[in-house]
Amino acid sequence: MIKQRALDDFRSTLRGDLLLPHDADYDATRRIFNAMIDRRPALIARCASAADVVACIGFARAxxxxxxxxxxxxxxSGKAVCDGGLMIDLxxxxxxxxxxxxxxxxxxxxLTMAELDSNCQTFSLATPTGxxxxxxxxxxxxxxxxxxxxGKHGLSCDNLESIDxxxxxGRLLGATATENPDLFWAVRGxxxxxxxxxxxxxxLHEVGPVVGGGIAWPLARAQHVLPFYDELARACPDELSLNAGFFTVEDGTKLVGVNVAWIGSLDAGERVLKPLRSLDSPVADGIAPMGFLDLQRGGxxxxxxxxxxxxxxSFLRRLERGAINVLVDFAATCPSPYTQVGLQQMHGQAARVSPTDTAFAHRHDQWDCLMLTQWVNPADDERNIRWTRELHAALQPWVEDAVYxxxxxxxxxxxxxSAYGANFDRLVAIKAKYDPDNFFRGNQNVAATAGSQ
Ligand SMILES: Cc1cc2nc3c(=O)[nH]c(=O)nc-3n(C[C@H](O)[C@H](O)[C@H](O)COP(=O)(O)OP(=O)(O)OC[C@H]3O[C@@H](n4cnc5c(N)ncnc54)[C@H](O)[C@@H]3O)c2cc1C
Known part of the structure; x- marks a missing residue:
C-alpha cells in the first residue's frame, strides 16, 4: 500500500501528471492500440521530461x-501496460x-512516425521507419x-547517432558508437x-517525391503473382521496396496485392515498376507518384x-511453391475481413549490415512473413487466434527459426x-550489466529467457 505522503511527494516532483484509476483520463490512457489488452496499472505517470522518468524509476524502486x-x-503484445504497477507513459x-x-x-x-516524418519532411529529409x-x-x-x-538506408536502428x-x-546515460558503446550496440534491436x-x-537522408501505392489481383491469381514477386524482389535495386499481402475488400472479395515504394527519380521508378504493372490483369492499380508523407500514411x-x-x-528467405500454397489456402478460409497476411521485404542496406554490428541479428534478403489477424467482436477471439496459430504452424517447413x-x-x-539468434548471449550479458536485477521486465525479456534455459 503506497502512503499518501509518498504519492503526493512523487506527484509534486513530476512536470507531467500522475493518473490514478479514479481520474478522468485514466481509462483512455491505459488503453493501447490492441483492444485485447485490458490491464490496469495502479498509477500512470504521463512524463514530460527525462527528469520525470528518473523520478518514476526512483518511486517505483522505493x-x-x-x-x-x-x-x-x-x-x-501490450507490454506497454502493466497490471497493478507504474506505467511510465512517454x-x-x-x-x-x-x-x-x-x-x-x-x-x-x-513521437509517432507521422510526427517525426512531418518534422523531417519540412526540410525534404527523412529517416527509415515503418x-x-x-x-x-x-x-x-x-x-x-x-x-x-x-533498401536504400537500412533499418531505423541503423540510422541512430545517439540515444539518451x-x-x-535511475541514471541518465548517453550512448553513441564511442560513449557506452556496449549499450549503443544493445539498444539497436x-x-x-x-x-x-x-x-x-x-x-537523415534527402527524400523527395516517390512512386508508391499498390496493385492487386484476384486471390486465384496468387500462384502466378507471388513467384513473379519473389523474382522481382531478388533482382530489385535498393531504391525499390516491396510488400505483398493477402487482404479482403469491402464487398468480401479476397485479393492478393503488392505495395511498392520507389525512392529515386520518378521516371526510373515508373520504368522499374512496369513489369509488375503489366502482369496479368490487375483488378486495381493505384501505383503513382506521391509525396513521401502520403506513402508513409498509405497503410x-x-x-x-x-x-x-x-x-x-517469422522470417522467410524464399517464397517457395509449398509456402505459397499454404498462404493461399489459409487466405481463402480467413475468418476476419480485416486480417492481412503480409510479406514485407527486407533487403539492400538493411540486409547488408553485419549481423553482429547491432543487436538486430537477422540480416538477410528475406521476407518478414506477417500474420496480422484483427477483428472486432470478442466472441470471435477463439477462432481468429486458432486460425493464426494454425497458419503459422503450417508454414514451419519454409520459415526460419528467426523472428523480428x-x-x-x-x-x-x-x-x-529466436529474435536475437547469435546475438542473444551478448545481449543478455549487457542486460546483466545495466539491469542486473531485471527491473525492466515488461518487454520481450532476454533475462527471463536466458534464466529459463
Ligand atoms: C499496425 C502496425 C504496423 C506496424 N508496422 C511495422 C513496420 O512496418 N515495420 C516495423 O518495423 N514494425 C512495425 N510494427 C511493429 C512496431 O514496430 C512495434 O509494435 C513497436 O514496438 C511499436 O512501438 P511503440 O512505441 O508504438 O510501442 P509500445 O507498445 O509503446 O512499446 C513496445 C515495447 O517497447 C517498449 N518501449 C516503448 N518505448 C520505450 C522507450 N522509450 N524506452 C524503452 N522501452 C520502450 C515497451 O515497454 C514495449 O515493451 C507495426 C505495428 C503495428 C501495430
Missing part, C-alpha cells in the same frame, strides 16, 4: 512497483528538432524498424530490455486503433531467443 514503458502504445514527450545542415533529428520518445504512420518511433526503433526506406536512456538505477530511452538522434486505413489483434510472424522482436506476441516468451 515502493517495489513493477513498471511498464509506453512509447506509441502500438505493440500488439506519449506526451514529443519534442523534435531537425538540423538540416547536419542532417540529423533529435526526437523525443513519445509502414503505418501511427506507430511509435520508440518501440519501432528499439526493436529494429523495417520500412520503405530500408534512464537506466534501472534489443532496446526495450535495457532501460527507458527518452530521446533518439537519427541520421494507416487498414489498421485503425481499437480492434482486437493476434499476430504471428517487434512482432512477438504476449504468449511468445519461448521465441525471444
Amino acid at each position: 515502493e517495489a512497483l513493477e513498471v511498464s514503458v509506453r512509447g506509441g502504445g502500438h505493440n500488439v 506519449a506526451r514527450m514529443k519534442g523534435c528538432r531537425v538540423d538540416p545542415a547536419r542532417r540529423t533529428a533529435y526526437a523525443e520518445a513519445g 509502414i503505418v504512420s501511427t506507430t511509435g518511433i520508440a518501440g519501432l526503433t528499439l526493436g529494429g524498424g523495417i520500412g520503405w526506406l530500408g 536512456m534512464v537506466t534501472a538505477d 534489443g532496446g526495450a530490455n535495457l532501460g527507458v530511452v527518452t530521446s533518439f538522434e537519427y541520421r 494507416d486505413g487498414a489498421f485503425p486503433r481499437g480492434r482486437r489483434h493476434y499476430w504471428k510472424a 522482436v517487434n512482432n512477438l506476441g504476449d504468449d511468445e516468451a519461448d521465441r525471444v531467443r
Whole structure:
C-alpha cells in the first residue's frame, strides 16, 4: 500500500501528471492500440521530461512497483501496460528538432512516425521507419524498424547517432558508437530490455517525391503473382521496396496485392515498376507518384486503433511453391475481413549490415512473413487466434527459426531467443550489466529467457 505522503511527494516532483484509476483520463490512457489488452496499472505517470522518468524509476524502486514503458502504445503484445504497477507513459514527450545542415533529428520518445516524418519532411529529409504512420518511433526503433526506406538506408536502428536512456538505477546515460558503446550496440534491436530511452538522434537522408501505392489481383491469381514477386524482389535495386499481402475488400472479395515504394527519380521508378504493372490483369492499380508523407500514411486505413489483434510472424528467405500454397489456402478460409497476411521485404542496406554490428541479428534478403489477424467482436477471439496459430504452424517447413522482436506476441516468451539468434548471449550479458536485477521486465525479456534455459 503506497502512503499518501509518498504519492503526493512523487506527484509534486513530476512536470507531467500522475493518473490514478479514479481520474478522468485514466481509462483512455491505459488503453493501447490492441483492444485485447485490458490491464490496469495502479498509477500512470504521463512524463514530460527525462527528469520525470528518473523520478518514476526512483518511486517505483522505493515502493517495489513493477513498471511498464509506453512509447506509441502500438505493440500488439501490450507490454506497454502493466497490471497493478507504474506505467511510465512517454506519449506526451514529443519534442523534435531537425538540423538540416547536419542532417540529423533529435526526437523525443513519445513521437509517432507521422510526427517525426512531418518534422523531417519540412526540410525534404527523412529517416527509415515503418509502414503505418501511427506507430511509435520508440518501440519501432528499439526493436529494429523495417520500412520503405530500408533498401536504400537500412533499418531505423541503423540510422541512430545517439540515444539518451534512464537506466534501472535511475541514471541518465548517453550512448553513441564511442560513449557506452556496449549499450549503443544493445539498444539497436534489443532496446526495450535495457532501460527507458527518452530521446533518439537519427541520421537523415534527402527524400523527395516517390512512386508508391499498390496493385492487386484476384486471390486465384496468387500462384502466378507471388513467384513473379519473389523474382522481382531478388533482382530489385535498393531504391525499390516491396510488400505483398493477402487482404479482403469491402464487398468480401479476397485479393492478393503488392505495395511498392520507389525512392529515386520518378521516371526510373515508373520504368522499374512496369513489369509488375503489366502482369496479368490487375483488378486495381493505384501505383503513382506521391509525396513521401502520403506513402508513409498509405497503410494507416487498414489498421485503425481499437480492434482486437493476434499476430504471428517469422522470417522467410524464399517464397517457395509449398509456402505459397499454404498462404493461399489459409487466405481463402480467413475468418476476419480485416486480417492481412503480409510479406514485407527486407533487403539492400538493411540486409547488408553485419549481423553482429547491432543487436538486430537477422540480416538477410528475406521476407518478414506477417500474420496480422484483427477483428472486432470478442466472441470471435477463439477462432481468429486458432486460425493464426494454425497458419503459422503450417508454414514451419519454409520459415526460419528467426523472428523480428517487434512482432512477438504476449504468449511468445519461448521465441525471444529466436529474435536475437547469435546475438542473444551478448545481449543478455549487457542486460546483466545495466539491469542486473531485471527491473525492466515488461518487454520481450532476454533475462527471463536466458534464466529459463
Ligand atoms: C499496425 C502496425 C504496423 C506496424 N508496422 C511495422 C513496420 O512496418 N515495420 C516495423 O518495423 N514494425 C512495425 N510494427 C511493429 C512496431 O514496430 C512495434 O509494435 C513497436 O514496438 C511499436 O512501438 P511503440 O512505441 O508504438 O510501442 P509500445 O507498445 O509503446 O512499446 C513496445 C515495447 O517497447 C517498449 N518501449 C516503448 N518505448 C520505450 C522507450 N522509450 N524506452 C524503452 N522501452 C520502450 C515497451 O515497454 C514495449 O515493451 C507495426 C505495428 C503495428 C501495430
